[in-house]
Structure formats: structure tokens, C-alpha cells
Amino acid sequence: MDASTRYIGPKGLDSVMNRFFNTLPRLGISVAGSRLLAVRGRKSGEWRTTMVNVLTAADGARYLVAPRGHTQWVRNLRASGTGELRLGRRVETFSATEVADTDKIPVLREYLKRWGWEVGRFFEGVTKDSTDDELAAVAPGFPVFALD
Template sequence: MSQPAQVPDPATRLIAPTTRLGVAATELLNRLVAALTKAGISLWGSRVLAVRGRKSGEWRTTPVNLLTHEGARYLVAPRGHTQWVRNLRVAGTGELRVGRRAESFRAVELPDADKPEVLREYLRRWKWEVGYFFDGLDADSPTEELLRIAPGFPVFRITLD
């Protein structure tokens, strides 16, 4: 008798590149977006997120898409519970950088019940870039489906210091 398939725990969901080509492509894209953003060119709302490492205390940076929805600003982690998510949970603060401008912020993680409309808007704006991570869901998916996946997609509301 075969064992049932293991269903990943959405609370620990993490999608990392799994092939050398995937890792190289991701690193290349991240470096390109980060370089342009550092030069002051924001692509589709891109920012360089800077957060203190939870163990080292050193600044860690990664490109992110900053979403503005209904007057509030959000960071969504399409790959799940990544290192920047873990660091931001501990630090609670960080910086969003574009060129020489850096905005200090505070972050509050949203409960799963509050995520569907933010995820919907994120998909509406960046599905072409991150749709692969959402297992076929899109901006028109039912709210119940967005609620079902919500635990695997950390979302932070950003407020400026």
C-alpha cells in the first residue's frame, strides 16, 4: 500500500529555485532589478528592501514589488516564508530604497483573513512576473481560493516612520 502524498504546510511554504539554471536566472533577474532600482529606476513599483538580519544584525537587501492598494502600502512574498520575511518579522522595521532615497518603515503582518484582496491586487498588477508561484490562481480567482492559499503568502502592511 502506498503512502499518501505529503501536502506542504502553507505556514512554512518556501519556493526556492531548484536547478542551477533557475538559481542563476533568479540571481541575474534580482541583480538586474536591484541595480536599476539602486540607480533610481523603479520597474513597476520595484524597491530594494533593506532589513537587518535576525542573527547577524547586518543589512540584507533584496528587490521587492511595493503594492499600493486602497491608500495603504504592502509587501507580498510570492515565494513564501523567505529569509527577508523571517528577518522582517523579527526586526519589524526596514527601509525601502530607490536610488539615493531611502524610506524607513514599520511593518505589520496581516492575518490570513485580511489577505485575499491584497493578493488579488498583487496578482492583477504582477501576475506576468509572479503568477507561477500562485498555482494557477489569478486576480479573478474566488475569494475562498485566495483564503485557502493565504497562509503560504506572507503580506506586510507598511507604514512610514
């Protein structure tokens, strides 16, 4: 599979679980720091939402990582460059800049430290303990955005 188009769609029980977990942030419930990401569709202009984990690094920088690859929300965020993070009635607008593959390694490692238990299956054997070379090899398949 070409890393620049890597996408792992929901299968079976994933779809049901996604609907359930996407409802929680709408109700103001955060699971391990989750938020509801809202981004305008690149073709329709309508708001599209999905649950994401917002990574806050030690230096305070914040990131969104796409463990399933080049998803629709990734494509929409690339097109718009802006979005919202929602939790209940709280809405935070942001702008985003995509992180270059060479700069993703520490972000991916930290993301796996925090949420490997949840998203590790999408990383196909790469873990928080993988070498920098192993993380660099898979980096193109995992879009990362820095939030401003």
C-alpha cells in the same frame, strides 16, 4: 508542502535575473514601482536587501507581499518589524505589521492584478480572477505586511 513554511527559492536563470533586477533600484530605476527592501538580518544584524513590489491600495494603505513564501526577508522583517525602501539615494524607513490570513484576500487579489504577469508562476494556478475561497486557501503561504 506546509503553507506556513512554503518557500520557492530561485533556480537557474532566476539567480542571474535577481542580481540584475536588484541592481536597478540601487541605480534609481524602478520597474513597475519596485523598490529595494533593506531589512536587518535577524541573527547577523547586517542589512540584507532584495527587490520588492510595494502595493498601494485604493485607500492609500501600502503592503509588501512575499510571492515566494516565507523567505529570509520575511523572517527578518518579522523579527525586526522595521526596514527601509530604497530607490537610488532616496531611503524611506517604515515599520511593518503582518496581515492575518483572513485579511489577505483583497491584498493578494490586487497584487495579482498588478504583478501577476511577473509573479504569477509562484501562485501555482491562483490568479486575480480566483474565488475568495481559492485565495483564502493559499493565503497562509503568502506573507503580507502592512507598512506604517
